[in-house]
Amino acid sequence: MGFEQSAKSREWMDRVRAFMDEEIAPAMPTYHSQAASGDRWNDIPPIFDELKAKARAAGLWNIFMPPSDHDDEFFTSVGLTNLEYAPIAELMGRIYIAAEIFNCMAPDTGNFEVLHRYGTREQKQRFMIPLRDGLTRSAFLMTEPDVASSDARNIQTSIRRDGDDYVINGRKWWSSGAGHPRCDFFILMGKTDPDAPAYNQQSMILVPRHTPGVTLVRHLPVFGYDHAPHGHFEVRLEDVRVPAENMLLGEGRGFEIAQGRLGPGRIHHTMRNIATMEIALEKMCRRLVERRAFGKAVGEHSVWEERIARARCEIEMSRLLCLKAAHRMDTVGNKEARAEIAMIKIAAPRIAQQIVDDAIQAHGGGGVSDDFGLAEMWANTRIVRLTDGPDEVHERQLARMELDKYRKGAAS
Known part of the structure; x- marks a missing residue:
């Protein structure tokens, strides 16, 4: 390999x-x-x-x-x-x-x-081509404030068939980009059949942003940073009516689509996390060689030598693990690479958060101000431990795959 x-x-x-x-x-x-x-x-x-x-x-x-x-x-x-x-x-x-x-x-x-x-061809013409050409932006509405959305089976937003339309009712939040001035549509995950088997209850549907009944309730800052004009929003959907042809792939196939959608995105997130690690380490090292304390450069004190060495090791390990996950996705597909995808999603944000935190410490009071960009970097890194599923969901999935190796042996 x-x-x-x-x-x-x-x-x-x-x-x-x-x-x-x-x-x-x-x-x-x-x-x-x-x-x-x-x-x-x-x-x-x-x-x-x-x-x-x-x-x-x-x-x-x-x-x-x-x-x-x-x-x-x-x-x-x-x-x-x-x-x-x-x-x-x-x-x-x-x-x-x-x-x-x-x-x-x-x-x-x-x-x-x-x-x-x-x-479908019609869906691509209406929604994909403008996105392809950079004329529009979009949002993905999955998480809900009233349930533990880390288990997506809990999602309660209803998608009910009514003649030639679907009618949508529910609340979503952390809908990134929903308020962007060029946001044209949402892909929304909701429940079409609460009586179906657990993983066949949910569906995904295309919702034009300005459909009557769609309300942006409020903007949700991340540790005080608003990320304008992209931002993150709570969205209320009240009797939102969209054509039946806006359903993606078919009723009950929401989880199938979600698994295909989230794998590549997690790789992109983690590679950007690695960029954050490199920038934070660079800022940390520059600060440590510029400042002196107790008779020598701050970076020459053993605690900082340890932190710098650990950061370099962990950056290289994160990058290699991410490349392995990417290689597996290319060679065996997203489903078979789910263990490697889970590993990098668990590891990279945590490592990035620690390295940024060390960089903040190296800058003293300046590190928690806006002067060096580290406070916002920390906030942006911390949220990645929740986006595309919290750490605990990936840990649970990974642990179960690991234990399955031994359960099969014990059963035989």
Whole structure:
């Protein structure tokens, strides 16, 4: 099993790196200035759209999608496997707006893949093509405030057939991007048949954002950071009526779609976590060599030498584990790679959180301020331990797979 970066991956990575160095990084002061001067929830900084147009013109667009037998007249992948894309995802993670500039941002990547895999021709034309072209954004509505959504069987939002329509009632929250000014539609998971077997009760359906009965109740900040204009929202759905042809794949197939959707997204998240680790370690080391305490550079004190060494080891281990998961996804499929996907989803956010925390400690009081970007980095890292399923769900799945090896032996 070799993880040497392919020539194709290196070529694309060089192109992405050059664009980030030459176009995105120099534009960040302008981006921040424009974002601060307008309505942060409704105004897209003009420089942002300029960068997106340049990225698309350069062909650096939608490169997250691996080769697929679902490629058709509406979309053909550039052909990067998960393993080839993984280091590029890490690179994008070094500048927080880069993924969106390349049209490779969550939750749109997952929603795009759902439509690409499972959408009808009509669904692709209405919802996928504008997403493909960067004209719209989307949200994924799964988590609910009234139940423990870590067990998705608990989801109570109802999707009831009524003639040629489905009528939706329920509450969702942590619906990332639902309030974005360009959010065009939601993919919603809800219950179509409460009497069916547990994993056949749920379905996924496409809900246009401005359908009557859809209400954005409130914005949910993350440790005080609002993440505008993307943000996270509580959404109320009251007698929301959508055409029956908006159902994805068929009633009762929500869990099937969810498993296909979440695997690649978890790889993307964790590779960006690794970028966070590298940035935090870099900030930590620079601070430790610049500051002196008790007669020597702070970094020369043994406690910091230990933390730096541990961070480097854990970054390399996380990267290798993520590459192994990507390799397994490419060679045996997402379902067979679920153990490796669970491992990296458990490990990477926790390690990133610890390294960022150490970097905060190295900066003293400045670390918890906004001066060095570490406080927001910590908040953004901490939430990944909950997104796409909390740690405990992945630990439970992984432990059961491990125990099954021995149960089978004991039974024989």
